[in-house]
Amino acid sequence: MEKHTRLILALDVTDREEAIQISEKISSYVDAIKIGYPLVLATGTDIIGQLSEYAPIIADFKVADIPNTNRLICEQVFKAGADAVIVQGFTGHDSLEAAVGLAKEQGKDIYVVTEMSHPGALDFMQQVGEDIAKMAAQAKASGVVAPATRPERVADIRKIIGNDLSIISPGVGAQGGSASDVIKAGADWVIVGRSIYQSDDPGAAARKIVDEIKEVI
Numbered sequence: 001m002e003k004h005t006r007l008i009l010a011l012d013v014t015d016r017e018e019a020i021q022i023s024e025k026i027s028s029y030v031d032a033i034k035i036g037y038p039l040v041l042a043t044g045t046d047i048i049g050q051l052s053e054y055a056p057i058i059a060d061f062k063v064a065d066i067p068n069t070n071r072l073i074c075e076q077v078f079k080a081g082a083d084a085v086i087v088q089g090f091t092g093h094d095s096l097e098a099a100v101g102l103a104k105e106q107g108k109d110i111y112v113v114t115e116m117s118h119p120g121a122l123d124f125m126q127q128v129g130e131d132i133a134k135m136a137a138q139a140k141a142s143g144v145v146a147p148a149t150r151p152e153r154v155a156d157i158r159k160i161i162g163n164d165l166s167i168i169s170p171g172v173g174a175q176g177g178s179a180s181d182v183i184k185a186g187a188d189w190v191i192v193g194r195s196i197y198q199s200d201d202p203g204a205a206a207r208k209i210v211d212e213i214k215e216v217i
Contacts, residue, residue, distance in 0.1 A: 001031050005210045008032045010193030014042035027054040029206035036060040049081035056083040064088035067098035074099050084109035089132035100139045109142035117147035117171030133160045148177030151185035158186030180216045
């Protein structure tokens with residue numbers, strides 16, 4: 001991804017026409033659109049190619065399997081038109097390396113989850129988040145996912161991975177995270193969903209967040 005607005009839309013709707021309409025309205029304000037299982041299961045994988053007309057697509061499938069299966073999943077997602085896939089790191093270095101290796105072959109990106117943004121991530125994920133960040137750096141992934149709801153963790157992860165990997169950070173808006181705070185903590189992009197796509201004016205909502213980010217970069 002190229003850094004323009006530093007905003008990624010998490011498009012967690014399940015209706016094809018709604019997804020297309022929202023993407024049209026926000027395309028000039030985002031650097032990427034992140035989609036997940038809800039939209040793809042409801043509409044089919046061809047939605048990936050359709051939405052890629054408006055912005056690069058990050059497939060948030062949190063892939064977590066053995067190496068061969070990871071590679072097969074990522075292969076199909078890239079074939080459908082995605083520019084990046086989000087994978088879990090807790091399955092270990094070989095599973096991660098399989099996904100990263102395929103992505104590099106195809107000129108695509110892999111982002112590795114270090115710690116998720118919801119409260120339950122504190123139960124288990126935070127304990128291994130820094131180790132996963134180290135593994136992501138060693139595997140030469142494109143970047144990691146770190147929680148905007150806990151900017152101090154973003155700062156910790158940034159210290160571990162340095163400037164070679166990007167940080168994309170979910171949890172801004174409905175989950176309580178602040179775009180400006182997480183950018184100041186070291187994130188490269190913020191990921192925002194409901195605050196934009198549930199707004200009466202998604203374009204205006206996106207523009208407001210972009211303006212907030214501009215004030216701190």
